[in-house]
Amino acid sequence: MKTVILPHNNKIRCVATDVDGVMNSGVLHFGLDGQEIIKDFHVKDGMGIKLLLEEGIVFHVITGRASPILRTRLNSLGANSIHEGVEDKLSCLKGLLEVDGILPHEVAYIGDDLNDLAVLAWLYSEGGVGFCPQDAVDIVKETALHVTSLAGGQGSLREMLDWVLWQNREHAGTD
Template sequence: MTVSAEVIERARGIRLAVFDVDGVLTDGRLYFAPEGPEMKVFHARDGLGIKLLRRHGIEVAVISGRQSPVVARRMDALGVTHVYQGNDDKLPILRDLLKKLSLAPQACAYVGDDVIDLPPMSVAGLACTVADAHPAVRRAAHWITAAPGGQGSAREVCDLILTAQSALPDEWKPIS
């Protein structure tokens, strides 16, 4: 996959990667059992990408408009401590997180897929989206993954950042 020099330059300075959940870390479909729990499907490659970011010293966060114990459980398993759920107004949460971590917006990558992600994408140094995102979100993104949400798209973003920062072994690099 080919990536523009501008996107690589933006990715070089990333110290925080923020992901939406439904439609980015999952395929966006919601599964409800009658009288039972909510279920979501996460891609294992996305999980490893998140772990690799953390190993490289990049903070990881999720901001989701929905509240779900499944998300809390998955993020706990990945060691992600910045987990914000249940609020459609994501920009104030992002601003507070940047302040808490003493980071400028340019040091943040934000990955979203729908219109409620536009405000945080507008301030992020690297705004990414998934292949099957809402058209307005695709227009606002600096970079669009090849994969749709929940199908390894978050891993593509992780690999982009790690490649730009020379943090992947050559044989792992998916982009040139």
């Protein structure tokens, strides 16, 4: 993973993520009744979320699809919030940051597809940090500040979370 230098050495106070294509491979499994029957999550991502939360960093999930399986997994990990069925992820994130009192340059986000572009572009313009998995669509790779070495569902979220934790340790006391 290449080193990313944050503008003004900002600490990250909030991480937000997409789900399908980031926390899992993006493959959807449906039963005959039309309900999602399986959603794969990498255990290393889960540990990364727990480590992040132990450091007091806010963790929000913003996804375009609703999934009871997702809610179960994220509630077990202690995610601060889960927003499903979101069409405008940027407006959702801005609202969360306003409530949390967090500035855009204190945010890291990871997404993999066109519905993540607005968030990634906005964060770039505001000094935040945008990530995407190695297998994200090309325009997302061009927009994100950093492309992880791992594909979605293979630990790309953990790679990003480890960077956030490292970055915050490197800049401890520089607030």
